[in-house]
Amino acid sequence: MIRLSFFRFNKLGIIKIQKDSLEHDSKRNVVYKIDCKNCNASYIGQTGRKLNTRIKEHHNNINKKTGNLSVLLSEHRLQFEHEFDFDNIKILDNEGYLGKRLVLEMLNIKLQEDND
Numbered sequence: 001m002i003r004l005s006f007f008r009f010n011k012l013g014i015i016k017i018q019k020d021s022l023e024h025d026s027k028r029n030v031v032y033k034i035d036c037k038n039c040n041a042s043y044i045g046q047t048g049r050k051l052n053t054r055i056k057e058h059h060n061n062i063n064k065k066t067g068n069l070s071v072l073l074s075e076h077r078l079q080f081e082h083e084f085d086f087d088n089i090k091i092l093d094n095e096g097y098l099g100k101r102l103v104l105e106m107l108n109i110k111l112q113e114d115n116d
Contacts, residue, residue, distance in 0.1 A: 024091070025052035031093040031104045033112075034058070038082040044112060046105040048098060055086060 028050055035042045047054040062074045062084070076082060092108050095101040 024089075025050070025055065027051050027091060027094070029094055029096045029101060030091045031095070031101060031108055033090045033092055033108070035085050035088070035090075036076065036082050037085050038080070041076055041082070042112060043076075043084065044092070044105060044108050046101045048101070051089065051091070055089065059086070 029048050030051055031044065031046045032051060032054075033042050033044050045054065062077055077084070093101070093104040095104055
């Protein structure tokens with residue numbers, strides 16, 4: 001009679017199975033914060049897409065001199081001639097559901113206003 005036994009290598013700690021973490025700017029479903037380099041102002045936004053896609057849109061909008069400047073970043077830059085720190089964007093929250101992400105964005109904006 002032959003007895004067979006099976007075991008998983010992972011239980012022995014020989015092989016570690018782990019997903020690679022995404023790079024900071026490749027994350028999706030985030031609430032993020034961009035600080036001004038010249039003052040205490042900051043911009044808080046949210047996106048369901050990759051963060052770097054949304055940041056590219058901010059860059060395109062911030063370089064406009066006229067027209068519909070819908071982003072507060074552009075208005076702040078033109079009014080005060082300040083620059084935003086796009087190299088150090090902070091991810092404040094991760095949330096896959098849009099409704100919850102919008103609430104998190106609003107709460108973070110309110111917390112920022114209360115601290116100013």
